[in-house]
Amino acid sequence: MNSSAKNLLLEKARSLLLDAVGCMSCPIAPQLSEKLEKAGPVPFAPAEIEKRLAPEEILADTHCLIHPKYGSYFTIGAILTTLALPPDTPLAMNCGSCTRCFAACPGKALSHERFNPWRCKSYLTQKKEVLNEEEKNILRKTPLIFGCDECQKCCPFNENAAYSPLPETGADRIPRLERETLEQISNRRFTKEYGEYAFSWRGRPVLLRNMDIIDKK
Numbered sequence: 090m091n092s093s094a095k096n097l098l099l100e101k102a103r104s105l106l107l108d109a110v111g112c113m114s115c116p117i118a119p120q121l122s123e124k125l126e127k128a129g130p131v132p133f134a135p136a137e138i139e140k141r142l143a144p145e146e147i148l149a150d151t152h153c154l155i156h157p158k159y160g161s162y163f164t165i166g167a168i169l170t171t172l173a174l175p176p177d178t179p180l181a182m183n184c185g186s187c188t189r190c191f192a193a194c195p196g197k198a199l200s201h202e203r204f205n206p207w208r209c210k211s212y213l214t215q216k217k218e219v220l221n222e223e224e225k226n227i228l229r230k231t232p233l234i235f236g237c238d239e240c241q242k243c244c245p246f247n248e249n250a251a252y253s254p255l256p257e258t259g260a261d262r263i264p265r266l267e268r269e270t271l272e273q274i275s276n277r278r279f280t281k282e283y284g285e286y287a288f289s290w291r292g293r294p295v296l297l298r299n300m301d302i303i304d305k306k
Contacts, residue, residue, distance in 0.1 A: 150184045150191070151240040152204050157182065160250030161241050164258070182246075190240035195230035199240060210237040214299050215291050225302045234266070234299040235288040271297050 148154060153161035157180065191199045196208030206212050213224050214235045220228070231239060241247055253259070263286065271293055274282070283289040288296065 149244065149246065150187070150199060150201065151244060152199075153241060153244075155182070155244075155246045158251050159253070160247035161244060162247060162250050163253070187245060189243040189245065193239045193243040195237065195239060196227040210239070215295070217291065217295060220298075220302070228299060228302050229305075232303060234296055234303060266296065268297070268300055271300070 149161065151161065154163075154165060155161055156163050188201075191197070195210045196205075196213070198205045198208040208227065210227050210231065210233075213220060213227055214233070214237070216224075231237065263283075266288075271279070274293070276293055279293045280289065
């Protein structure tokens with residue numbers, strides 16, 4: 090996710106909270122509003138998110154959350170509150186007997202029984218340790234040097250998924266990184282130019298390593 094999208098999501102969360110506070114006949118509402126204006130994002134571990142799934146979403150065999158309108162192509166967030174909110178009706182949809190993602194996964198990390206994260210290409214593209222030959226072969230199965238998404242691309246829930254109505258979520262995207270660019274810039278400049286993008290967190294050397302592996306098919 091780029092910085093524009095992150096800032097947008099944070100602003101949307103703040104706005105929702107401030108609207109809720111504005112409806113509260115509470116003597117501390119002004120002080121709470123001031124704190125919310127300064128609030129920032131707090132990450133949740135995936136396991137914790139799974140325990141608190143919203144009823145309008147399901148966890149697919151891809152281990153991605155599925156929304157009935159947007160498929161798995163959406164960003165999740167959480168607001169912690171003590172306000173009493175009416176519950177939603179749980180979805181009846183599920184993956185059924187579909188196994189498209191099992192076949193599409195480069196590392197065969199998916200099955201009905203379990204998800205093996207150590208064979209997931211997305212994980213391997215971010216692994217800093219030396220990759221063994223089997224792991225390198227998984228990387229070579231698709232051209233991406235960071236991430237994967239093969240399971241999402243073949244998922245029936247994504248076939249007619251709607252695009253986000255928020256233009257900021259698609260702003261400033263970088264579809265391709267050139268080897269020449271990565272080889273010539275310093276680590277400091279790399280962080281300055283790409284530090285807001287998800288692919289930057291492991292640094293320039295890991296991306297170059299992945300390029301080398303994929304280029305040696």
